[in-house]
Amino acid sequence: MNLPRFYCREALSPGAHVELPEPVARHAVRVLRLPPGAPMILFDGRGGEYLAHIERIERDRVLAELADWRDVERESPLAVTLVQALQAGEKMDFTIQKAVELGVRDIVPVESRRSVMRLSGDRAGKRVAHWQGVAAAACEQCGRNQVPLVAPLERLESWLARPADGVLRLMLAPDGEQALADLPPAQNIQLLIGAEGGLDPQEMMAARQVGFRAVRLGPRVLRTETAGLAALALIQGLWGDFRGG
Secondary structure (H helix, E strand, O other): EEEEEEOOOOOOOOEEEEOOOOOHHHHHHOOOOOOOOEEEEEOOOOOOOOEEEEEEOOOOEEEEEEEEEEOOOOOOEEEEEEOOOEEOOOHHHHHHHHHOOOOOOOEEEOOOOOOOOOOOOHHHHHEEEEHHHHHHHHHHHHHOOOOOEEOEEEHHHHOOOOOOOOOOEEEEEEEEOEEEHHOOOOOEEEEEOEEEOOOOOOHHHHHHHHHOOEEOOOOOOOOHHHHHHHHHHHHHHHHHHOOOO
């Protein structure tokens, strides 16, 4: 039986008695309808996971008792950073959720010239916090115990100005010079994906100047919410933990 899994930001320890975070408690009791004594798995993002059970339920509070820590990891051997230009509507939520399932290590949301969505100030901070929650929920579902970091939002030009050594830098383009499958294996990868309409020509030029290679996946033009996920799946199949099932 697959036990329900919940992420708790506070550090956990074997034998501890903890109060579940309010969103976790609400989901456990009101959605899953777990009773006292119900088993579960808790993880705090610091590696590994804990067997636990609901100790008692007090109105809006749910207390759990932890058993032993288990050294269980389901991380990809690749360190892939997804640099995703802002997408409109709920596409960012979808992209982040699926990228976590596909083993991405970090997610960097950037504002590009063709981004339809525009965020700034408190609104940007709230969206990043929301996306971090999406990443944590995706870890609960897919079995990961280390939650990828969603970086603060910044302009693509600013992010490109940061140096990066020992990293394979890739951006998708329908007319890319190389096929992804023709590249030599890499462990540390940055994958840049444009918004609706792709990257602006000046952005692509700036990316090339700092070492990004334009690669293609096939003859069809992929939407922004498809492109990054297709590339991540192919990267895991070529060099990561999708090889051999």
